Amino acid sequence: MAPGIRSSTIGSMTMTVHEAGFAFVDPTAYADEPRFEAATALLRRESPVHWVEGPGFNPFWAITRHADIFEIETKHQIFLNEPRPVLGTAADDQRRKEHGDMLRTLIHVDDPEHRQLRGVTADWFLPKSLATLDTRLAGLAKATVDRMAGLGGECDFARDVAIQMPLNVILAILGLPESDYPRMLRLTQELFGAADEDLRRGGSPEDIVAVVQDFFTYFTALTEHRRAHPTDDLASVVANATIDGEPLTMMQTISYYVIAATAGHDTTASAMAGGLHALLEHPDQLERLRNDPTLMNTAVDEMIRWVTPVKHFMRTATVDYTLRDTTIEAGQSVLLSYPSGNRDEDAFVDPFRFDVGRTPNKHLSFGFGVHYCLGAMLARMELKALFTELLPRLDSIELAGEPALMKTIFVGGLKRLPVRYELRA
Numbered sequence: 001m002a003p004g005i006r007s008s009t010i011g012s013m014t015m016t017v018h019e020a021g022f023a024f025v026d027p028t029a030y031a032d033e034p035r036f037e038a039a040t041a042l043l044r045r046e047s048p049v050h051w052v053e054g055p056g057f058n059p060f061w062a063i064t065r066h067a068d069i070f071e072i073e074t075k076h077q078i079f080l081n082e083p084r085p086v087l088g089t090a091a092d093d094q095r096r097k098e099h100g101d102m103l104r105t106l107i108h109v110d111d112p113e114h115r116q117l118r119g120v121t122a123d124w125f126l127p128k129s130l131a132t133l134d135t136r137l138a139g140l141a142k143a144t145v146d147r148m149a150g151l152g153g154e155c156d157f158a159r160d161v162a163i164q165m166p167l168n169v170i171l172a173i174l175g176l177p178e179s180d181y182p183r184m185l186r187l188t189q190e191l192f193g194a195a196d197e198d199l200r201r202g203g204s205p206e207d208i209v210a211v212v213q214d215f216f217t218y219f220t221a222l223t224e225h226r227r228a229h230p231t232d233d234l235a236s237v238v239a240n241a242t243i244d245g246e247p248l249t250m251m252q253t254i255s256y257y258v259i260a261a262t263a264g265h266d267t268t269a270s271a272m273a274g275g276l277h278a279l280l281e282h283p284d285q286l287e288r289l290r291n292d293p294t295l296m297n298t299a300v301d302e303m304i305r306w307v308t309p310v311k312h313f314m315r316t317a318t319v320d321y322t323l324r325d326t327t328i329e330a331g332q333s334v335l336l337s338y339p340s341g342n343r344d345e346d347a348f349v350d351p352f353r354f355d356v357g358r359t360p361n362k363h364l365s366f367g368f369g370v371h372y373c374l375g376a377m378l379a380r381m382e383l384k385a386l387f388t389e390l391l392p393r394l395d396s397i398e399l400a401g402e403p404a405l406m407k408t409i410f411v412g413g414l415k416r417l418p419v420r421y422e423l424r425a
């Protein structure tokens, strides 16, 4: 299409810039990659700072260029996470205004509270602390692939493999008993899959409140137990932490568990399933990686860029701020579109090419700045462990049906990836 035309055509459908903005408020748009990519490419080109007034949502600016997302993330004194860190419906916003946040996790708060809260576990997530996990992750990866081998040569990789391993990792780190893993799996899926009828508990706001209450009940008991009987797990670090000599409030403590259990789960699982799917769709890259395992680090980051499991976070301006030629007024919110930034032609050479050796790869999948993903190193280690175990044991692998993406406007990826394979024991 000629530059300057404010519309885009996919198949038989022509989309205007105005319609493209609705991609961010429509869970089905993320489940339809060509449509989403056409919408965001159009916005990057024609309206990179774009005002969206979606039906049922309070308005916001959609930010689609890599450089602009980066700029906003680094200005954390101007662009705050409070009061709107994640896009919800106008009804959700109203409820939050009236009753406060259901949770107060790291992503809900700003400095100085954010710095103090993050300090509670920051050391725990440093590379030198995580290094001791390597052997444990290798063992979990082996158990995961062994289970896949036992499934008779066909499985749904998203459901049977990818969703299991990150959950096992994070729950093991938290120190929860294995018998509770299925319950946590269901709760995290109900929380993040709220827009997808296959995953959610029910369609109403009350259902989400009930899911959060279940998290509270479970983690209140855990906190009490770890205060009485501390161990060396992450739950004990959080339960016994102090800020200015005071223990965390129950809301802060429980929110910490919930973010660890949820942020570390569907995100990493989506990167795993989407990563394998990308390798299947690009057999030359699969072969290249099998022949040269030293590419594993760059391959993992490319999978994370390719999939971009977190679709957005939001910030709200505290003062008027001019971005490109547009003024974002104090009190207005911006939506940072990470999938769009990760396909920005100005930031990546050939961004629509899946390249397991891509370097540099300054993707935005983990965000940037003070809220940069605390678990980024852990997520990379998990993906590396899984693919390091899986690839050498595969004699063959192919798609055995249609993959399907989750409907979501926040976190997600493939919910179904049927594969047929020959795996060595």
Ligand code: HEM
Pocket (backbone or CB within 6 Å): 073, 106, 107, 118, 170, 259, 260, 261, 263, 264, 265, 267, 268, 271, 304, 308, 309, 310, 313, 364, 365, 366, 367, 368, 369, 370, 371, 372, 373, 374, 375, 376, 378, 379
């Ligand atoms: C591929 C997997 C993952 C992706 C794509 C991802 C992505 C993100 C993104 C985009 C943010 C917000 C960054 C920002 O606002 O600038 C974030 C924050 C966070 N992530 Fe992850 N994440 C992943 C895995 C994990 C894991 C394994 C954990 C482990 C517990 C984790 C824990 C967190 C926490 C605690 C925060 C909040 C940090 C803060 O606000 O200070 N994430 N993540």
